[in-house]
Amino acid sequence: MVISARVHYACLAMLELSVRAGDDAPVAVREITDRHGVPGPFLVQILRTLRSVGWVQSIRGSQGGYRLAVDPNEITLLDIAEAVGCQESGCQTGTKTTKAGELLQRSWEEAAEASRGVLERVTLGDLVERSRHGDETMFYI
Amino acid sequence: MVISARVHYACLAMLELSVRAGDDAPVAVREITDRHGVPGPFLVQILRTLRSVGWVQSIRGSQGGYRLAVDPNEITLLDIAEAVGCQESGCQTGTKTTKAGELLQRSWEEAAEASRGVLERVTLGDLVERSRHGDETMFYI
DNA sequence: TACAAACATGATCACATTAGTCAAGTATGT
DNA sequence: ACATACTTGACTAATGTGATCATGTTTGTA
Numbered sequence: 001m002v003i004s005a006r007v008h009y010a011c012l013a014m015l016e017l018s019v020r021a022g023d024d025a026p027v028a029v030r031e032i033t034d035r036h037g038v039p040g041p042f043l044v045q046i047l048r049t050l051r052s053v054g055w056v057q058s059i060r061g062s063q064g065g066y067r068l069a070v071d072p073n074e075i076t077l078l079d080i081a082e083a084v085g086c087q088e089s090g091c092q093t094g095t096k097t098t099k100a101g102e103l104l105q106r107s108w109e110e111a112a113e114a115s116r117g118v119l120e121r122v123t124l125g126d127l128v129e130r131s132r133h134g135d136e137t138m139f140y141i
Numbered sequence: 142m143v144i145s146a147r148v149h150y151a152c153l154a155m156l157e158l159s160v161r162a163g164d165d166a167p168v169a170v171r172e173i174t175d176r177h178g179v180p181g182p183f184l185v186q187i188l189r190t191l192r193s194v195g196w197v198q199s200i201r202g203s204q205g206g207y208r209l210a211v212d213p214n215e216i217t218l219l220d221i222a223e224a225v226g227c228q229e230s231g232c233q234t235g236t237k238t239t240k241a242g243e244l245l246q247r248s249w250e251e252a253a254e255a256s257r258g259v260l261e262r263v264t265l266g267d268l269v270e271r272s273r274h275g276d277e278t279m280f281y282i
Numbered sequence: 283t284a285c286a287a288a289c290a291t292g293a294t295c296a297c298a299t300t301a302g303t304c305a306a307g308t309a310t311g312t
Numbered sequence: 313a314c315a316t317a318c319t320t321g322a323c324t325a326a327t328g329t330g331a332t333c334a335t336g337t338t339t340g341t342a
Contacts, residue, residue: 001256002143003249005330008242015241028288036239042331048290061339062287077248098177099272100156101149107218107263108144111256115142118252127248131240146301169317183302189319202310203316 001115003081009038010046010084011077017056018072018124019131026057026065046084053083073125078116142222142256150179151187151225152218158197159213159265160272167198167206187225194224214266219257 016032029047033040047066050056057069157173170188174181188207191197198210 001252003252004328008245008249011245012239012241015245019241030288036242039331041333044289044291045331058289059339060289060337062285063340064288064338066289077245098153100153100160100268101177103268103271104149104152104156104218107260107268108149111142111144111259114259115252115256118255119248122248127241127244130244145299171317180302182304185318186302199318200310201308201318203314204311205309205317207318 001081001112001119006042006046006084007081009036009043010050010080012036012038013043013047013066014050014055014068014075014080014124015127015131017066017068018128021068021072025063026059026067028065031065049084050080055083071125072128073123075124076120077122077124078119081119142253142260144222147183147187147225148222150177150184151191151221153177153179154184154188154207155191155196155209155216155221155265156268156272158207158209159269162209162213166204167200167208169206172206190225191221196224212266213269214264216265217261218263218265219260222260 013032016035017027020027029040029043032038033043047056047058051058051066055068055070055075057067059065059067154173157176158168161168170181170185173179174184188197188199192199192207196209196211196216198208200206200208
């Protein structure tokens with residue numbers, strides 16, 4: 001599970017749209033880039049992807065922008081990461097299939113599963129909640 | 142935590158050297174590449190790194206090769222991954238420091254920590270053990 | 283209707299990393 | 313001496329990522 005800038009930006013955008021889900025007016029790309037310092041044209045690329053999976057809706061023309069098209073409680077960080085494309089750490093090398101190779105491969109998969117497990121337990125709704133309240137939770141070490 | 146081919150190969154080599162730690166003769170690069178199908182010159186590069194951190198010893202000349210220089214029970218997969226260099230998924234983007242950005246960053250770190258946790262609980266000794274016995278353990282889902 | 287705001291789309295680029303190769307050199311056992 | 317095997321440094325090719333640009337289309341508003 002590699003968290004690229006693309007994934008980070010996508011989550012920032014989805015989070016911003018979640019926070020402003022109740023607004024009448026859609027959110028312009030410009031507003032997101034200004035607030036979070038995300039490069040504009042790059043964010044447009046990412047929003048296109050998010051639209052193609054149906055999580056955001058775009059409104060064209062003047063006063064246009066983007067709007068969340070799903071329930072923030074139904075979308076997890078893992079969903080977003082997978083949607084905008086993060087390479088799985090599958091590590092497909094041309095190694096012969098040996099016992100050692102299999103054992104290692106299994107460990108890599110367990111590790112990947114562990115991090116996926118964390119990300120699939122965090123929804124946009126959770127983060128909106130945390131950003132509004134004091135955020136005293138977490139760090140259950 | 143990205144598991145690159147380099148990391149995979151490094152672990153294969155360390156595992157092979159662990160299994161044959163009791164042998165009199167050192168293990169030639171050629172033997173590892175033949176057994177596991179790892180590209181030779183690339184493995185040499187990796188072994189150089191492993192030697193620089195003191196985990197393997199090289200014996201030059203005819204009948205030379207490599208030998209494990211540490212206790213297999215003291216080295217974990219995480220150690221090896223970090224030694225041969227795997228990029229941390231720190232995701233340092235130029236985003237402004239916003240509440241949303243911080244919350245996300247914290248999630249990325251928790252996810253990375255989870256996968257590191259898995260890898261730091263697997264030692265070379267464990268894998269040697271598993272490869273010798275039937276390997277009925279694991280898959281604690 | 284004209285215009286500006288704002289999204290749509292496709293092409294393109296620079297850069298870093300990764301995987302892998304090559305060549306020339308050095309050490310050592312037989 | 314000679315073959316084996318490690319040493320070292322430079323080098324290449326492919327890939328992915330982050331990012332930009334130009335051009336087009338839609339739509340609200342004066």
